[in-house]
Amino acid sequence: MALMSPPPSSSRQPQWLLAATKRLLDQLAVAPASSEPLLSELLNSFRQQASVAAVHVAVQATDAWTKRLSAPESAADSQSLSSAAESCLAEALDRECVTRQNEWLAAPISDTLQSSVLLVQLQAESPIEATALASEYLAALIAMVNQSDSDRLRIEQLAKVFSAAAHWYDDVDDTDGESSLLHKIADTAVELLHCQRASIFLWDKRRKKLIGRPAIGIEGDSLEVPDDAGVVGETLASGQIQIWNQGSDDESRVNRQVDQDLQFATQSLVAVPLIGRKGQTIGVFEALNKIDGGFHNNDAIVLTDLATHAAVAIETLRSQQSLTVSRDRLIQDAAGQSPLIGQHPAIEAIRQTAQRVAKTELSVLVLGSNGTGKEVVAKHLHYQSDRRSGPFTAVNCAALVESLLESELFGHEKGAFTDASSARMGQFEMANGGTLFLDEIGDMSPGGQAKLLRVLEQREVVRVGGSTPIPVDVRVIAATNQPLEDLIEQKRFRQDLFFRLNVVAVSLPDLKDRGEDVLVLAEHFLHHFCSQIGRRVPALNDSAKQALLGHSWPGNVRELRNTMERICYLTPDDQIRAADLQLTGANQAQPASPVGSVTHSALTPGIQAWPASLNEATRLFQIEQIRNTIAECGGNVTEAAEKLELHRSNLYRKMKQLGMDSEG
Numbered sequence: 200m201a202l203m204s205p206p207p208s209s210s211r212q213p214q215w216l217l218a219a220t221k222r223l224l225d226q227l228a229v230a231p232a233s234s235e236p237l238l239s240e241l242l243n244s245f246r247q248q249a250s251v252a253a254v255h256v257a258v259q260a261t262d263a264w265t266k267r268l269s270a271p272e273s274a275a276d277s278q279s280l281s282s283a284a285e286s287c288l289a290e291a292l293d294r295e296c297v298t299r300q301n302e303w304l305a306a307p308i309s310d311t312l313q314s315s316v317l318l319v320q321l322q323a324e325s326p327i328e329a330t331a332l333a334s335e336y337l338a339a340l341i342a343m344v345n346q347s348d349s350d351r352l353r354i355e356q357l358a359k360v361f362s363a364a365a366h367w368y369d370d371v372d373d374t375d376g377e378s379s380l381l382h383k384i385a386d387t388a389v390e391l392l393h394c395q396r397a398s399i400f401l402w403d404k405r406r407k408k409l410i411g412r413p414a415i416g417i418e419g420d421s422l423e424v425p426d427d428a429g430v431v432g433e434t435l436a437s438g439q440i441q442i443w444n445q446g447s448d449d450e451s452r453v454n455r456q457v458d459q460d461l462q463f464a465t466q467s468l469v470a471v472p473l474i475g476r477k478g479q480t481i482g483v484f485e486a487l488n489k490i491d492g493g494f495h496n497n498d499a500i501v502l503t504d505l506a507t508h509a510a511v512a513i514e515t516l517r518s519q520q521s522l523t524v525s526r527d528r529l530i531q532d533a534a535g536q537s538p539l540i541g542q543h544p545a546i547e548a549i550r551q552t553a554q555r556v557a558k559t560e561l562s563v564l565v566l567g568s569n570g571t572g573k574e575v576v577a578k579h580l581h582y583q584s585d586r587r588s589g590p591f592t593a594v595n596c597a598a599l600v601e602s603l604l605e606s607e608l609f610g611h612e613k614g615a616f617t618d619a620s621s622a623r624m625g626q627f628e629m630a631n632g633g634t635l636f637l638d639e640i641g642d643m644s645p646g647g648q649a650k651l652l653r654v655l656e657q658r659e660v661v662r663v664g665g666s667t668p669i670p671v672d673v674r675v676i677a678a679t680n681q682p683l684e685d686l687i688e689q690k691r692f693r694q695d696l697f698f699r700l701n702v703v704a705v706s707l708p709d710l711k712d713r714g715e716d717v718l719v720l721a722e723h724f725l726h727h728f729c730s731q732i733g734r735r736v737p738a739l740n741d742s743a744k745q746a747l748l749g750h751s752w753p754g755n756v757r758e759l760r761n762t763m764e765r766i767c768y769l770t771p772d773d774q775i776r777a778a779d780l781q782l783t784g785a786n787q788a789q790p791a792s793p794v795g796s797v798t799h800s801a802l803t804p805g806i807q808a809w810p811a812s813l814n815e816a817t818r819l820f821q822i823e824q825i826r827n828t829i830a831e832c833g834g835n836v837t838e839a840a841e842k843l844e845l846h847r848s849n850l851y852r853k854m855k856q857l858g859m860d861s862e863g
């Protein structure tokens with residue numbers, strides 16, 4: 200509450216006035232709902248003690264004086280004041296001191312919100328000097344009471360603004376966030392200012408437009424007006440509060456086009472600028488049609504309070520939205536860093552499973568040999584799920600001894616063990632709100648398994664050396680390359696943990712069993728590494744494709760990735776041949792069919808790997824290609840020659856040259 204200026208020195212005041220002051224202050228201290236009765240009582244005792252005919256508190260409205268309070272009450276019956284009284288009031292206000300004109304005595308009340316004066320009607324027996332002194336004192340008391348009233352009102356208003364603003368963000372989502380926020384802000388203004396409507400006009404500076412929302416009855420709920428039109432435009436240009444009341448203000452200031460668009464009739468309006476955090480004007484906040492009469496300064500003060508909070512709320516929402524956009528872009532980038540490539544039915548099935556379990560909290564167990572892409576699948580599941588904006592963390596359970604694994608997963612408190620010089624979060628806490636990938640789960644120690652099971656069941660961790668349970672919201676995806684059922688039989692893996700983890704199981708086949716996916720993945724890695732170093736992507740020729748399809752890939756996708764990385768860096772040619780791949784014989788699978796073959800017949804019997812000699816490899820490839828084409832054409836050599844783009848006689852010659860038996 201603002202400090203009140205003390206009334207003038209009380210030493211020369213009569214006893215009754217001092218007693219009345221004390222009573223007034225005591226009653227004010229208990230914060231009455233209204234101070235009107237206190238002031239009435241004061242005026243009445245003043246009238247009696249000072250022997251005056253009447254006393255009023257007169258307030259200057261727009262163009263006239265009105266009586267706010269009178270003693271005796273009957274003196275308020277006639278609202279109008281005589282011209283002599285008005286002249287006395289005006290003089291007191293102008294001179295800022297107690298003034299007397301004939302039967303009238305006026306003492307100005309220093310009031311911040313309005314011009315008001317204590318007006319005393321003297322009578323013959325009134326002691327003029329004492330009355331003047333008492334009037335001055337009384338005017339100071341009234342100013343103090345008014346100040347106390349307006350402070351109380353202001354506190355109430357601010358409390359209402361704060362409590363309303365605190366709920367503006369409730370249920371505001373990212374998609375339609377701004378619109379629903381503006382609606383809530385406008386509703387608050389309507390409620391606190393007791394008016395029919397309110398709108399927030401946000402400034403599109405570049406287009407010189409103000410976009411007003413809510414705009415009831417307008418499609419899209421937003422109304423666009425030139426940024427210099429009407430009272431709203433005036434507010435934007437001047438940066439000042441504008442009040443317009445029909446009848447007393449200039450009609451031409453109102454943009455009636457807006458009324459037409461909104462099918463609304465503006466009768467009164469208050470508009471205040473919306474100032475952003477950096478002090479820049481971001482728009483205008485207007486309230487329309489005060490329900491009981493016109494808008495006053497106090498309405499402008501309340502609307503300015505609301506505008507201060509509204510500007511912060513709007514800017515905060517906008518930064519939040521832009522952060523969400525950046526975050527989503529980062530998530531997309533992160534998801535794109537490890538895409539799940541492949542069209543094999545097993546990979547397609549994983550994609551479908553990921554979609555199905557996306558909205559659930561089900562645990563997933565990923566099975567597959569080393570390098571088949573178990574972590575890629577775990578990330579795919581994470582980025583498909585609602586947890587995508589949370590963290591994804593991975594722990595290799597085989598890489599840590601039991602004591603370290605526990606502190607890695609659950610964290611530790613300071614001093615928990617010799618090296619624990621400070622407290623540290625475990626991976627469970629770090630993955631809170633996201634996904635924790637536990638790789639090589641089959642290698643986890645029995646002690647680790649027991650603790651993990653407890654965390655999964657209770658959804659809280661206790662750090663090593665600590666005793667307080669910390670709640671964690673984590674989805675666990677475990678992976679292994681070991682047959683867990685066998686480990687359970689051998690009592691090396693807990694069956695209860697297996698059931699916890701294996702709610703949904705996903706199996707990744709070895710790469711050699713994924714058919715043409717080898718080529719899809721090879722092309723993907725070629726593009727990936729070539730774009731990283733900015734080189735043109737070389738083409739895999741048929742022999743290379745055949746070699747890729749024929750390799751056994753003991754290291755699975757990881758081996759293929761490494762092979763393609765090496766090619767990108769070390770093979771400068773635009774064509775990649777089988778020999779460039781350097782796939783060693785030891786890793787060669789059963790020979791594959793030539794690319795594009797429908798028969799999938801074996802390569803020349805007895806050949807287990809491509810020979811090192813290019814001529815010989817070419818010869819073998821040509822033999823296989825001719826054989827398959829003839830087989831495809833049901834033994835019809837003429838048709839096969841056509842397919843191979845050779846003349847029939849040339850095909851025979853070629854076959855002879857290659858040592859093929861043209862008869863067979």
Ligand SMILES: Nc1ncnc2c1ncn2[C@@H]1O[C@H](COP(=O)(O)OP(=O)(O)OP(=O)(O)O)[C@@H](O)[C@H]1O
Pocket residue numbers: 537538539540541567568569570571572573574575576638680756757760
């Ligand atoms: N389907 C796939 N699409 C794209 N890249 C893949 C795919 N599968 C595996 N990879 C890549 O192969 C490499 C090995 O994958 P990942 O680490 O996921 O395999 P893993 O089965 O978890 O291996 P390990 O069992 O050795 O931990 C990674 O570089 C990964 O990006």
